[in-house]
Each structure stands twice: as structure tokens, then as C-alpha cells.
Amino acid sequence: MSKPAGMQVHRQHRGDSGPFLLQWVRDHVGFRVYPVHRLDKPTSGLMVFAATSAAAATLSEAFRERQVQKSYRAIVRGHLDGDGSIDYALGPVRDRFSTSSDEKRSAVTDYRVLQRSEVPVPVGRYQTARYSLVDLRPRTGRRHQLRRHMKHVFHPIIGDRKYGDRDHNRFVTELGFSRLALCSVELSIDSLGISRSIPMDAELSLLANELQLRSND
Numbered sequence: 001m002s003k004p005a006g007m008q009v010h011r012q013h014r015g016d017s018g019p020f021l022l023q024w025v026r027d028h029v030g031f032r033v034y035p036v037h038r039l040d041k042p043t044s045g046l047m048v049f050a051a052t053s054a055a056a057a058t059l060s061e062a063f064r065e066r067q068v069q070k071s072y073r074a075i076v077r078g079h080l081d082g083d084g085s086i087d088y089a090l091g092p093v094r095d096r097f098s099t100s101s102d103e104k105r106s107a108v109t110d111y112r113v114l115q116r117s118e119v120p121v122p123v124g125r126y127q128t129a130r131y132s133l134v135d136l137r138p139r140t141g142r143r144h145q146l147r148r149h150m151k152h153v154f155h156p157i158i159g160d161r162k163y164g165d166r167d168h169n170r171f172v173t174e175l176g177f178s179r180l181a182l183c184s185v186e187l188s189i190d191s192l193g194i195s196r197s198i199p200m201d202a203e204l205s206l207l208a209n210e211l212q213l214r215s216n217d
Helices: 021-029 055-065 145-152 166-174 202-210
Strands: 044-046 069-077 084-087 108-119 130-137 181-191 194-197
Touching: 069 145, 069 202, 108 145, 130 145
Parallel strands: 044 181
Antiparallel strands: 069 130, 069 181, 084 108, 108 130, 181 194
């Protein structure tokens, strides 16, 4: 199932307004399905649901035991160098849903640069705008991990209103793109023989073309 950007998976707190992906899927398949993982509301892309409670328990255990490999596509500010890993512990996200704990927990993200571009348009204090299309693979599942890690290495994800760059966000808004440039494209669980993948969504692919980013991956 491909989740649109801006849609919550399910209601988390009283007062949350829909639509919700879980209810949409249930209405369309005609039976109850079970979510086994999450995507942030601004993130688009691949979601896996279980058709039975037993399957949900098995899949949820695989997520808890870190047996799941996930891949995301993102457009980030600047030219990210090569391939590598970001090993940077993360504390809780400070919002109305956070707990009182300040403890940081280990967080690791692998990244691979797929394409770079330089657009001849002044953005901020620079006369040109540089971007990278990257493959991001989180080894851990901390809240907002990919978004916070990319900010940490000074290559924030385009369209990120919380951790991003206002000048570049404003520029892509002028191009007609007003969401987070992050899409879940692959999920696999080798121990269960599960592998699913989808292409980047149409909106993100269009932005990549506008920014002269084209991936053969």
C-alpha cells in the first residue's frame, strides 16, 4: 500500500482529524487489516498491513527484533559526499506527545548518493542551488530519525518544515511542491521471505525532474 504524504496511518490522539490510511484500506478491501509499522504523516510511500492478527504478531516481532530492512528516497540540500553512515544518538522529540525522559538512544542511518544537481537559481545567499537524491536506510527506528540525521549532517530534507531549510523550502514551494521530499520505497524481511518495493511517488519524481535529479537506480 502506498501512503500519500499528509495522511496519518491511524488516529493516535483524541482530536486527530482524518482521513486515516488504516480506515481507508479497511473500507476498500472489505475486512479488518492490522498496521505493523508507521510512517510519519508528512512521509509518503510503502506501508505493509497484516490481514490477520497472527500475521500482525509475527511481523511486529520482526520489527522489534530489527529484522526489517527499509529503504527511503529523499531529496536533500547540498551535495552529500559519497556513501556512508550517520551514527548519532537521538533524544526524544519535544512536542505535546513526548515523555519526560531526556535519555538519548542509539540511532544509525546508512546513506547512498544516487544523483547530484546544481540548479542555476539563487537561493538564500548562494547564486545556485545544489541538491542530492539519496537512498536512506535506517538501522534503528527513532522518531523522525531520517529527518533529524540529515539535519545533523547539514543536508536537511527538502520540504521539512521542522528540521529543514526555509530558503530551499520556499524555492520548491514556488515550483508547486509543498510537502516533505521523503518517500518509503522498499521493505524486506529476509527471515520471512518478504520483499516489497514501489517507485517514488509522482509528486516527488516530478520535483526530482524539476531539480535536474534523475536516478537510474
